[in-house]
Amino acid sequence: MDLRYRLNHPERLLSPSLILFEEIIKANLDAMIAMVGTPDRLRPHVKTHKMAAIIGLEERLGIHQHKCATIAEAEMIAAAGGHDVLIAYPLVGPNLDRLVRLIRAYPETTFRVLVDHAESAKALSRAAESLDGPVSTLLDIDVGMGRTGIDVRDAAGLFTLVADLPNLRPDGLHAYDGHQRASDPEERKRASLEGLAPVLELRETLIGKGYPIPRLILGGTPTFPIHAACTVPGSECSPGTSTLHDASYAAKFPDLPFTPAALLLTRVISQPRPGRITLDLGHKAVAADPVGARLTLPDLPDARIGGQSEEHLVVDLDNAGDYPPGTAMLAIPMHVCPTVALHRRAYVVRDGDVVDEWEVTARDRVIGI
Numbered sequence: 001m002d003l004r005y006r007l008n009h010p011e012r013l014l015s016p017s018l019i020l021f022e023e024i025i026k027a028n029l030d031a032m033i034a035m036v037g038t039p040d041r042l043r044p045h046v047k048t049h050k051m052a053a054i055i056g057l058e059e060r061l062g063i064h065q066h067k068c069a070t071i072a073e074a075e076m077i078a079a080a081g082g083h084d085v086l087i088a089y090p091l092v093g094p095n096l097d098r099l100v101r102l103i104r105a106y107p108e109t110t111f112r113v114l115v116d117h118a119e120s121a122k123a124l125s126r127a128a129e130s131l132d133g134p135v136s137t138l139l140d141i142d143v144g145m146g147r148t149g150i151d152v153r154d155a156a157g158l159f160t161l162v163a164d165l166p167n168l169r170p171d172g173l174h175a176y177d178g179h180q181r182a183s184d185p186e187e188r189k190r191a192s193l194e195g196l197a198p199v200l201e202l203r204e205t206l207i208g209k210g211y212p213i214p215r216l217i218l219g220g221t222p223t224f225p226i227h228a229a230c231t232v233p234g235s236e237c238s239p240g241t242s243t244l245h246d247a248s249y250a251a252k253f254p255d256l257p258f259t260p261a262a263l264l265l266t267r268v269i270s271q272p273r274p275g276r277i278t279l280d281l282g283h284k285a286v287a288a289d290p291v292g293a294r295l296t297l298p299d300l301p302d303a304r305i306g307g308q309s310e311e312h313l314v315v316d317l318d319n320a321g322d323y324p325p326g327t328a329m330l331a332i333p334m335h336v337c338p339t340v341a342l343h344r345r346a347y348v349v350r351d352g353d354v355v356d357e358w359e360v361t362a363r364d365r366v367i368g369i
């Protein structure tokens with residue numbers, strides 16, 4: 001096992017539990033700042049950790065801009081002292097009123113939102129009528145993922161609408177290229193820049209029409225090195241996974257300088273037959289995606305991950321007899337973001353010792369608003 005994952009006295013800790021290696025989180029944040037050159041160009045997505053304590057770490061490092069997907073995450077960031085929050089998720093229905101209440105409740109924090117449809121923009125403007133000032137609104141552009149975002153060819157019209165609506169202030173463009181997953185960094189770069197090119201053209205067109213474009217918010221972790229090199233004024237990078245990183249990204253993108261920082265403590269609970277152990281890592285403790293192997297077991301490199309149910313994970317290995325019930329070990333989740341959201345609290349390890357417990361503050365859909 002990597003020495004950075006030293007854990008003294010695991011016998012004192014519950015399993016299954018989430019274990020955060022604080023030095024690694026700090027090293028990941030330092031690497032993120034180094035890649036982008038200045039914390040002012042970073043806007044990490046909090047969906048990965050959902051923790052007020054990590055917002056505090058980021059703010060102390062000079063990272064004052066944050067991205068999130070839910071109103072609860074936005075509220076968590078504001079309550080933790082985050083200065084600037086982009087809710088990068090279409091707000092519809094009751095979430096519009098929740099946004100208005102959030103803006104009123106946290107006057108010290110700047111909230112930004114995005115839209116990709118004329119009806120959403122109009123509904124947002126109506127909801128914002130009672131506020132003291134316009135809501136900073138970015139246009140979400142689809143750069144090929146096909147999930148949210150307007151087709152770049154239709155974007156200028158929607159931008160004009162946002163500029164004309166009484167309670168919105170156009171705040172720039174947002175382009176998330178989460179579908180760019182080529183392992184080869186050059187191939188990833190080529191595909192990502194190809195997707196970005198029409199967005200840059202749109203930006204020029206809008207500036208030509210006299211609109212200021214203060215912000216261009218780009219990408220996640222795999223394309224972070226590419227967008228970190230972007231020289232467009234106002235460009236920001238919004239990786240999320242890199243804060244805690246995981247086994248899936250570490251295997252697929254070895255060019256990225258991040259290390260998994262959130263592991264799971266697990267125990268053997270049964271040896272149902274020769275050559276098999278069962279761990280307490282069901283899909284209520286580790287995310288059920290991706291299908292197949294949901295985690296790696298660094299102490300058992302030859303293990304074959306088998307069936308999983310709510311509280312059980314079957315693992316086959318030739319020397320299963322060496323791991324009697326009660327044996328504790330660490331696992332690295334393949335997909336850290338939904339794994340973290342399965343835990344209310346996490347043990348925080350520094351120099352091998354548990355020094356704190358952090359709450360996964362925004363794992364609930366509603367905190368106060």
Ligand SMILES: Cc1ncc(COP(=O)(O)O)c(C=O)c1O
Binds near residue numbers: 240241
């Ligand atoms: C809109 C948006 N921005 C940024 C990210 C961060 O991406 P990553 O998890 O690759 O860091 C995500 C991830 O889901 C996202 O949906």
